[in-house]
Amino acid sequence: MLTPEQLEMAQLIIEAVNLEDIQADEIDPEDALFTNGLGLDSIDALEISLELSKKYGVKIKSSDVNINEIFGSIASLTAFVQANKQN
Amino acid sequence: MLSFLLNSQSPIELQRLWQSTPFIYRETPDHSLTRWEVFLAAEQLSKTVLNIHSNVKYSALLLFEQRDYFLVGLLATAMQKGQVILPPNLAEATLENLKNDMPELSVFGDNLPKGLHNQSQITSKLIDEIFHAVKKNPLPFDQQRMTATFEAIKKSEIWLYTSGSTGKPKKIIKTWQHMMYSASLAIDRFQLMEPCYIVATVPNQHMFGLETTLFWPFFSKASLWYERPIFAEDVISALSNNSIEPAFLVSTPLHLTKLLAFKLKWPAHLNRVLSATAPLSKTLAEQLESEFKASLFEVYGSTETASIASRQTTVTEVWQTYTSVIFERLANKRYAVKTPGLKGSQILSDQIELLEDHLFKLGKRDSDLIKVAGKRASLTELNTHLLSISGITEGVFIQDPSTERLRLFVTTSLTTSDILRELRKLLDPAFLPRPITYLKALPRSEVGKILYNKLLCKRPS
Numbered sequence: 001m002l003t004p005e006q007l008e009m010a011q012l013i014i015e016a017v018n019l020e021d022i023q024a025d026e027i028d029p030e031d032a033l034f035t036n037g038l039g040l041d042s043i044d045a046l047e048i049s050l051e052l053s054k055k056y057g058v059k060i061k062s063s064d065v066n067i068n069e070i071f072g073s074i075a076s077l078t079a080f081v082q083a084n085k086q087n
Numbered sequence: 088m089l090s091f092l093l094n095s096q097s098p099i100e101l102q103r104l105w106q107s108t109p110f111i112y113r114e115t116p117d118h119s120l121t122r123w124e125v126f127l128a129a130e131q132l133s134k135t136v137l138n139i140h141s142n143v144k145y146s147a148l149l150l151f152e153q154r155d156y157f158l159v160g161l162l163a164t165a166m167q168k169g170q171v172i173l174p175p176n177l178a179e180a181t182l183e184n185l186k187n188d189m190p191e192l193s194v195f196g197d198n199l200p201k202g203l204h205n206q207s208q209i210t211s212k213l214i215d216e217i218f219h220a221v222k223k224n225p226l227p228f229d230q231q232r233m234t235a236t237f238e239a240i241k242k243s244e245i246w247l248y249t250s251g252s253t254g255k256p257k258k259i260i261k262t263w264q265h266m267m268y269s270a271s272l273a274i275d276r277f278q279l280m281e282p283c284y285i286v287a288t289v290p291n292q293h294m295f296g297l298e299t300t301l302f303w304p305f306f307s308k309a310s311l312w313y314e315r316p317i318f319a320e321d322v323i324s325a326l327s328n329n330s331i332e333p334a335f336l337v338s339t340p341l342h343l344t345k346l347l348a349f350k351l352k353w354p355a356h357l358n359r360v361l362s363a364t365a366p367l368s369k370t371l372a373e374q375l376e377s378e379f380k381a382s383l384f385e386v387y388g389s390t391e392t393a394s395i396a397s398r399q400t401t402v403t404e405v406w407q408t409y410t411s412v413i414f415e416r417l418a419n420k421r422y423a424v425k426t427p428g429l430k431g432s433q434i435l436s437d438q439i440e441l442l443e444d445h446l447f448k449l450g451k452r453d454s455d456l457i458k459v460a461g462k463r464a465s466l467t468e469l470n471t472h473l474l475s476i477s478g479i480t481e482g483v484f485i486q487d488p489s490t491e492r493l494r495l496f497v498t499t500s501l502t503t504s505d506i507l508r509e510l511r512k513l514l515d516p517a518f519l520p521r522p523i524t525y526l527k528a529l530p531r532s533e534v535g536k537i538l539y540n541k542l543l544c545k546r547p548s
Contacts, residue, residue, distance in 0.1 A: 017521065022503065034516070041516045042317045043460045046345045049318050053349070061320040 002029050002074070009078045016051040017044040029075040045071055057086030089237055091271040092306050095280055098230060104308060106228040111155045112284075112329050113313045120155055120218065122305065123228050126236075127221045128214065129162035136209065137167045137193075145169025146189045148203075149292070150177075150196030154300050154313050156214050157291045160195040161301065165243035165263055166236065173292040175248040176462070176515030237267070247294060249390040249463055259390045268428025269393040270302035272409035276397060277335075277359070277384075279307035284356075286312040286325045287337035289461060294390045295363045299337045309335075317342075319349040332356040336379070339461040340367045341491055343375055353379050361386055363394065364461040365491070366449075372400035387449070390463075391433045392424055396447070408445045416441070420450065457486045459493060460517045469493070469518060476501075476509040481529055483537060484520065495520030496542050498528055 002010060002025060010024035013033070017040060034040050040048075049060035058081050060067070070080045093101065105126075109119040120128075137145060147164040149171055151157040164171045172192070174181055182202040186192060195209045241264040249257050274280060285304055289296035304311045312325040326334055334357045338346075343362060360379055363386040367375075376383050387406050388394030396406040408414075415423045415432055422439055423432040438450030455465050469484045473495070482497035497506065503523055510519055530541040 026504070041460055043341055043345065043517075046317055046319070046342065050345065050348055059320050060318050061324070062314075062316070062318055 002027070003078070005082055006074050006078045009081065010074050012051050012055065013040075013048055013074070016047045027074060029078075030073050032073060033071055033077070048077075052081060056081050056084075058084045089234055089267070089306070091274070093234070101230060102228045105233070108308075109310055110304070111158075111311050111313050113155070123233075124218065124221050124225075125155065125158055125305075126162065126233060127226060128159045128217045129166060130236075131217050131221065132159060132163040132209070132214065133166040136213070137163060137169070146172055146192050147209075148172045148174060148185065148192050148194045148196075148206075150174070150194060150199070151211065152290065152315050153211065154291065154311055154315070155218075156195070156211050158301050158305065159214050159217070160209065161245070162240075165240040168240075168243060170244040170246060172246045173248070173297070175292075176517075178514055179512045237263070241267075245297070247292075247297070247390050261393070262428075265428040265430070266297070266302045266393065267306060269426060270298065270306050272411060272426070273298065273303055273394055274307040276409050277303075277361075279303055279309045281308060282331055283309045283359075284312075284326075284329045284331040284334045285309050285337060286316065286322065286334065288316060288322065288342050289337055289339060289364070290315060293364075293461065294388065294393060295337075295386065295461070298388075298393055299361065319346050319351055322346060323351060323354065326354045326357050330356060333358045335359040335361055336381070337361045339364045340371065341365065341460050343367075344371065347374060347378050353381075355380070357381050359384065361397075363388065364463075365458045367400055369400055369404070376401055389433075389436065392426060392429060392435075395424060395426060405442060405446050405448060408447070410445075412445070414439075414441055414444075414447070457493075459486070459491055462515055462517045464515075464518055469514065472510070472513045473497070475513070476506070478505070483529065483542070484518075485539060485542060487543075490521075492521045493518055494543075495523045496526055496529060496545065497523060498526055 006029045007024055010027045014022055014024055052058045052060060070076055105123045106121055108121060110122045110125065111120040113119055145164060145167045147160060147169055149157055149160050151160060161171055172185060174185060177200050179202055182200065192206050193209060194203050194206045197211050199208065241262065243263050245261045245266065247259045247261065249259055285299065287296065287300045289299065291297060291300060300311060303309060310329065310331060312328065314325065316322045316325045322336065326336065334354065336357055340362055343360070357379055358381045360375060360381050360383045362383060367385055372383050382399055383401065384397050385400050386394045387396040395412045396408040398406045411427050413425045415425065417423055417434065420438050421434060422441065423434045425432045436456065440448045440450060442448065455467055457464060457466055466484055473479055473482050473484065478499055478501045480498040482495060482499065484493045484495055487494050499506070506523060507519060524545050526545065530538040
């Protein structure tokens with residue numbers, strides 16, 4: 001079950017990378033986003049980072065944080081954004 | 088074979104370049120590596136770790152994304168007279184096939200995918216320990232040993248995979264000799280024998296990445312950022328880490344377009360952008376040049392030939408080949424290309440219009456071959472995979488020209504998650520369809536040919 005923040009994140013990802021065939025509330029918040037889960041790739045990650053910077057003012061940078069964990073799942077990405085959002 | 092490197096400078100200059108000039112820049116200056124340190128680390132790895140495999144032909148699957156680990160693995164495997172395998176993707180089926188062909192496959196990488204858990208593994212930790220040992224105990228530069236080694240490994244193979252028009256992944260075998268000859272032409276073209284700095288967003292495992300992040304800088308005076316930055320902030324910080332001018336950003340049209348959208352301030356010493364793997368429009372090239380305040384060059388090539396030509400897209404649509412690249416005219420407007428180091432000649436998969444010996448325009452590409460995010464696949468192959476899924480009545484992949492992503496049109500009772508789950512087992516994520524459109528039947532002409540123009544008008548369900 002997704003929290004309201006996780007649902008918002010799922011919707012942002014679906015719109016950002018054009019996964020129109022997936023319903024936000026069908027996503028398991030702990031599912032992997034890349035490779036085996038939603039099957040996103042690095043360009044999707046870049047696209048999602050653009051949307052996160054526009055919507056929340058969060059700058060995603062791989063060098064100062066553990067990027068693989070943050071992008072691990074909807075749950076971890078939501079937690080990171082909630083902790084770091086500027087607007 | 089190394090004459091292009093050796094002739095252009097005195098022994099003292101060569102020693103300075105190899106032994107004292109930073110080559111791969113890492114987070115802090117202490118961690119930067121010189122060419123000689125990379126060479127010594129590869130020697131060490133080859134002697135102490137890889138030697139145990141002397142009974143079988145050594146095969147190494149190189150998964151490292153980081154440039155320094157990858158290069159050490161590449162060179163150490165060659166020193167071991169082994170072959171390097173660069174996988175087209177990490178899908179289960181791909182890995183299964185590789186293991187069937189080469190059960191003894193060693194894997195260079197951390198966090199291995201499930202299918203590779205039982206293979207022998209070389210981790211980044213081990214290579215870091217070797218770097219540490221090499222830095223602690225630096226051996227003096229030995230030009231003779233260096234040149235003898237490159238002479239000895241010239242026949243060593245690097246296997247890359249590309250999609251053939253028949254639909255099955257095709258193995259392309261490159262030798263160090265060809266890669267080094269080819270690098271010498273590009274080094275000449277982009278004046279890399281002058282100090283410069285390269286940051287690249289392309290992976291080591293594809294031809295353009297292999298050339299621009301390994302062979303070009305290793306054998307020139309270009310230095311290199313150790314990571315493959317994806318996010319905009321990381322690309323900027325990688326560029327800012329080093330003030331050597333000119334700085335090159337090596338990327339793809341898709342990645343560059345996304346970077347543009349961030350509206351960031353780009354470092355002033357970035358004055359060359361290289362793009363390859365897909366065509367770039369003149370409009371986009373103009374936007375990129377004005378945003379980056381840099382000259383944008385497109386590079387043309389293929390896995391078979393490596394890069395052979397370039398153009399500054401805002402200035403001309405005509406491609407200029409590197410020196411020593413020769414075209415041979417065949418029937419049907421086709422050409423074969425010959426370059427130094429390339430065995431025989433290679434037929435180009437694009438149609439070209441030859442204007443003068445070294446100048447040409449590009450015609451149409453075989454429509455079966457598509458590229459998404461720099462990765463090449465054949466639509467025939469993708470459709471074959473699709474139809475291998477039980478429960479799919481009929482279906483086709485089509486590339487959406489506006490997003491570059493693939494759309495799938497399908498007749499099936501399977502759900503979207505069923506289809507995606509099955510496709511994930513078979514394909515690289517880049518080729519997963521976005522979106523999927525369900526149809527009662529594919530629109531076909533009287534003779535049964537699929538009507539693609541009708542398909543593209545259909546809305547996703």
